[in-house]
Amino acid sequence: MFSALQVIPVLLCCTLGEAITGGSRAAVSDFPYQISIWDSIGHPFCGGAIISSRWIITSATCAKVLENQFDGKIADGTPDASKPRTIRAISEKVIHPDYNSPPGNANIALIKVATDFYFDFYTQAVTFNNKTSPVPGDEGFVAGWGALHYNGPDSDELMYARMTVIEHSECKASLEGNYQLNADQFCAGQIGAGISTCTRDSGSPMTADNVLIGLVANNYCSYNGFPTPFTKVGHYRDWILSVAGV
Incomplete structure (x- = not known):
C-alpha cells in the first residue's frame, strides 16, 4: 500500500546477480525504497525500506542498536553509502512487542523520520x-x-x-x-x-x-x-x- 503522497512505480531490478557477498552493483533507481541506518557516530550498519513519507521498516535487531540513540540517522536516495543524497534524523522507534519471544520471533521494527521523505525518481515507498x-x-x-x-x-x-x-x-x-x-x-x-x-x-x-x-x-x-x-x-x-x- 502506498502512502497518500504520489509515488512513482518502482522499477524491476536489472539482471540476475550473484549474492550480495560478491554480487552485482545496483543503481539507485533499481531500489529507490532502500535506506541505510546510521549510528550516532555516522557509521551505516543496517538496511531498511521506506513505507511512507515518514516511516521506514527494518528489523528489530537493527532498531535495538538505536534504542538509546535518537541521534541515529536514516540515509536515502543514493547507491553510495558514503555519499548519501539526504540524511534524516529519527523521531521515533517502535519495536514489535513480541520481539525475541521466543528467540528471533517478531524481528521487525518501524522507525519514524523527523522530516518527510521527498519522493522522486531516486526515493520512493515500497x-x-x-x-x-x-x-x-x-x-x-x-x-x-x-x-x-x-x-x-x-x-x-x-x-x-x-x-x-x-x-x-x-x-x-x-x-x-x-x-x-x-x-x-x-x-x-x-x-x-x-x-x-x-x-x-x-x-x-x-x-x-x-x-x-x-x-x-x-x-x-x-x-x-x-x-x-x-x-x-x-x-x-x-x-x-x-x-x-x-
Whole structure:
C-alpha cells in the first residue's frame, strides 16, 4: 500500500546477480525504497525500506542498536553509502512487542523520520505484501551495503542479488544448532551455493514483483552455505497499519 503522497512505480531490478557477498552493483533507481541506518557516530550498519513519507521498516535487531540513540540517522536516495543524497534524523522507534519471544520471533521494527521523505525518481515507498506469505520457488531481489564476503570489507556501493525462497523445513534443518527458524520467518538462497546476505545487510528488504515480502533477520555471509532467514512482512501487516497508518 502506498502512502497518500504520489509515488512513482518502482522499477524491476536489472539482471540476475550473484549474492550480495560478491554480487552485482545496483543503481539507485533499481531500489529507490532502500535506506541505510546510521549510528550516532555516522557509521551505516543496517538496511531498511521506506513505507511512507515518514516511516521506514527494518528489523528489530537493527532498531535495538538505536534504542538509546535518537541521534541515529536514516540515509536515502543514493547507491553510495558514503555519499548519501539526504540524511534524516529519527523521531521515533517502535519495536514489535513480541520481539525475541521466543528467540528471533517478531524481528521487525518501524522507525519514524523527523522530516518527510521527498519522493522522486531516486526515493520512493515500497509496496506491501498484504498478509500473504512467500512460497518455495518464489524469487525476489535483496540489496544492501553489507560485507562482500565472510570476514570481508563492507561495500560502499549498493549490491543486489536474486534469491529463491526455499522449503521451511529444509532451511530449518540446515540452520539447526545455529539459528532457531520461527513460523513468522522464511528462508531464501540456495543451501551450499553461497547465495546469502552478510554483515550490515540486516533489516534490508526482499521484494518479489516489486512487493515487499521480507526483511533480513540474520546473516551468515554464505558461511557453511547457510541460506538467509527473513521475517515475513505480511505476517505483521495489521501491526504495521496500527503503528504507521499504512
